[in-house]
Amino acid sequence: MDDSFSSEDDDHLFDLDYHPYARKRPLSSRLDRDEHDETDDEETNRQKLYLVPYRWWKETQRSVADQIGGILYTVLSNDNYADSQIVLELRKEESSGDRVKAEEGVSGRAYALVNEALWLQTLKWHNDSKASENDARNHIVAEDQSQEVFLLQIRLSFSPETNSLLVKISLKDNTVNLYQRACCIFSSESELLQIWDFSGQTSQFVMNEIINLPNISSGKPGKEGELALAFGELLRKLWAPGAVPVAPRMFKCKLAKFAPQFSGYNQHDSQEFLAFLLDGLHEDLNRVKCKPYIEAKDAEGCPDEEVADEYWRNHLARNDSIIVDVCQGQYRSTLVCPVCKKVSVTFDPFMYVTLPLPSTTMRTMTLTVFSTDGIMLPTPFTIAVPKCGRLKDLIDTLSVACSLRNDETLLVAEIYKNQIFRLLDEPSDSLALIRDDDKLVAYRLPKVSETYPLVVFLHQQVERSYSFGVVASNWKPFGVPLVARIQDLSSGSEIRNQFLKLLCPFLMPVEDVVNDYDGNETGNTVNENSKMEDIVSPLVSDSDVGSDSGAENDFRLNTDFKFYLINKLEPLEIKMNKPVSISRFTxxxxxxxxxxxxxxxKYDTCLLSSLPEVFKPQLFTRRPQESISLNKCLEGFLQEEPLGPDDMWYCPRCKKPRQANKKLDLWRLPEILVIHLKRFSYNRFFKNKLETFVDFPIHDLNLSNYISHIDSQLSNCYQLYAISNHYGGMGGGHYTAFVDHGHSRWFEFDDDKVFAVSEDRIKSSAAYVLFYRRVREA
Incomplete structure (x- = not known):
């Protein structure tokens, strides 16, 4: 038989009363439930249906029968005595609408299914018509009828594959005597059995089954619809009368069978579980048995409305389920190549919207700004920039923070081991390439000098080491390099003057320098002179010392600073009164x-040597709780941003991967809108949960300002009906839920505890997944 009977719990139980004289049976529907859940009142108030011989029904009703429309079913009987059950398959006849034509083929085993009111009216008319003939005889017949009534219990289900009703009469559900009598009545060895339904109950039952139990197909990840069946059974248990907590063991077992990551007792993310469940239910309930291959067409130059409709039709051609009908919407995704400006527009389906919180989309960076005007000291600035932003975003934000003038520009560099490791001079470079432990500086340079060569001053100081009583000295780099653009390189003094200008902000106060010399000059002159004699510079030969220092001033300058041009061969000392030997193309x-x-x-070199990292996380510092509105999160989600370096887009015009700019827009909204707040952030060293309080609307979430395509027939307003909360951190936590039971009656679900809560309590920083349903605009 069909898989619909594979599980008895999936059938709907009915009660059947049978009488051999009038061939009647009252049929009263009830959902499958335990015996202790059913009360006497429910049994009494149950609506009954009666099965009587059709010709008897037609005769007794006469003109009344002609006024009532009915549906004709052909009944196929399958007697499976080995399994001790009778299965009846009721298939609707196409000629049901033509009453006269249908009656021509009515067999001797035709029955009418009527409700209790019509049955009592017909029985009363029948008894009254026969009363004048023989009152005593009719009295005996009535007694016989009441004595011959017996009860049968049947199971009724709907088969979507054959579009038919399936009735099962089992020995398990009835006594042996009653089951044997049913076998005689519905034996397949007799002539064809037909049933006219004048109650309308069968068509209503079929319609409810089609709506509530969509067609189950075999596909990934639900094999033969097992996941959907297990989920449906769980829902039936949850909505059954009574207040008994339900342990979803069978559902979890079925889920773990198809997704091993959910097996065991480890904690999992509720949004990831929801995403898998919706996807699994969609595959199980997909009405498309064979998914066609659809090649994407080039839609360049076509209106977005036409392209979006074509994408949606193609999507429905392969995906058609109740999940798609209720939970799926459509994005418009726009990509722009930063090089050739190629624009690519696609339309993609979505089942939920993941909104990053500001702390997950932005990062703080600290840079030290060095001025080249010889006035301002280095100043560190901490700014907030997009995580997936570009260098241009950093420069623009830093320019505002340091009050950059219109005639100035910023040159950003990474410092490593007292040298400029690299210059960040490409505005389209990704900020993701900058690590938290990097050290960055920004040099303020005049715009008019951009065509002049850039001079990088690298500092070196004497370092002495003692070994076996012998003093050895060498030059060691220190501090942050200083930069300047110099137009005139006619003599080395120009370089020296520019360097001294850059050092002006680092001059120590005069009184501090005088005090140091007063205390140390007398006793240490001989020692200092002897130490200076021990200094051996590998960069300066003996023949160079004093060779061009005829003037006293030149000798004094050489003893303060010495400048060496670094080239590929060896450092070349720069003479003050000679031109610098570099190419004009340098x-x-x-x-x-x-x-x-x-x-x-003389100079405060500590200011030159202290340079903070881009970002240094504070392990034990608790930040104050942030607050933001859901609308701000939506705006951040829909704003344009560059793709990450690991998510490059292949430009069909450039024929190369490009870090394109991406813009998302809401195009088509679903009936049920699931919003996931991205509270968890990750980097190379830390995993963090954001406790940001998101102020979300409850009754009036209007997305009209955020949707690009307005459909006048659909509302863009939503009302909150459920919240999934997460308490705890990355290592462990606890989930609860708030659910609106209608008319703003909110309840909190915490494991097996359920209690009412006021509406003003449902907003908290623990809100993780929000569930909205579409409502009419006010």
Missing amino acids: KKFDVSVHWSEKMME
């Missing part, structure tokens, strides 16, 4: 500056 060159000990004391 855009950038490095200059090594050797500091004397006197200059190390």
Whole structure:
């Protein structure tokens, strides 16, 4: 038999009373439930249906019967004595609408199914018509009829494959005597059995089954619809009368069979579970048995409305289920190539909207700004930029933070081991390439000097080491490099003057320098001179010392700072009164500056050496709770942003992967809108849960301002009806739920405890998944 009878719990139980004289049976429907759940009142108030011989019904009703429309079913009987059950398959005849034509083929085993009111009216008319003939005889017949009535219990279900009703009479549900009498009545060895339904109950039952139990197909991930059947059984138990908690063991077992990640007793993300469940139910309930291959057409130049409708039709051609009907909407995705400006527009379905919170879309970065005007000291700035943003976003935000003038520009560089590791000069570079432990500086440079060569000053100081009583000295880099653009390179003094200008903000107060010299000059002169004699610089040969220092001023300058042009071969000392030997095509060159000990004391080198990291997480610092509206989250979700470096888009015009700009728009909204608040963030070192309080609307979520395509026939207003809450952190937590039971009667579900809550309590920072349903606009 059909799989619809594979589980008795999936059938609907009915009671059947049978009488051999009038061939009548009252049929009263009730859902399958335990015996202790059924009360005497329910039994009494149950609506009854009667099965009587059709010709007797027609004769007794006469003109009344002609006024009532009916549906004719052909009954196929299958006597399975091995399984001790009778299965009747009721198939609707196409000629049911033509009463006269249908009656021509009515067999001797035809019955009429009527409700209790019509049955009593017909029986009364029948008894009254025979009363004048023989009152005593009719009295005896009435007694015989009441004595011959017996009860049969049947199971009724709907088969969507054959579009027919299935009736099962089992020995398990009835006594042996009553089951044997039913076998005689519905034996398949007799002539064809037909049933006229004048009650309208069968068509209503079929319609309810079609609506509530969509067609189950075999597909991924639900094999033969087992996941949908298990979920349906769980829902039936949850909605059954009574207040008994339900343990979904069978449902969990079926779920783990198709998704091993949900097996065991580990904790899982409720949104991930919901996504899998909806996808699994969709595959189980998909009405499309064979998914056609549909090749995407080039829609360039076509109106978005036409393209969106074509994408949606193609989607429905492969995906047609109640999940799609209720839960799926449509995005418009726009990609723009940053190089060739190619625009690609696609329309994709969605089942839920994941809204990143501001803390998950932004990152804080600290940079130190160095001025080249010789006035301002280095200043660190902490700014917030998009995580998937570009260097342009960083420069624009930092320009506002440091009050950059219109005639200035910023040059961003990464510092590593007291050198410029790289210059960040490409505005389209991704900020994702910048790590939290990097050290960044931004140099303020005048725009008019952008065509001049960039000079990078690298600092070096003397470092002494003692080994077996011998003092060894060498030059060691320190501090943050300083940069400047120099137009005139006619002599080395231009480089020196520019360097001294950059050092002006680092000068120590005069009184501090004088005090240091007063206390140390007398006793340490001989020692300092002897130490200076021990200094051996690998960058300066003996023949260079003093060779071009005829003037006293030149000798003093050489003892303060010495400048060396760094090239591929060996460092070349820069003479103050000679031109710098570089090519006129050079855009950038490095200059090594050797500091004397006197200059190390004259300038505050600590300011040059302290450089903060881009971001340093505070392990034990608890930030104050943030608050944001759901509308702000929606705006952040729909704003344009560049793709990450690991999610490049292949541009069909450039024939290369590009870090395109992506823009999402809501195009088609579902009946049930599921909003997932992205509370969990991850990086290389930390996993964090955001406790941001999201202020979401309960009764009036209007998405008219966020949808790109307005359908005048559909409302864009939604009302909240359920919330999934998560309490705890990344290591472990607890889920609860708030559910609106209608008319703003909210209940909290916490494991096996359910209690009423006021509406003003359902908003909290634990809200994780929000469930909205479409309502009419006010």
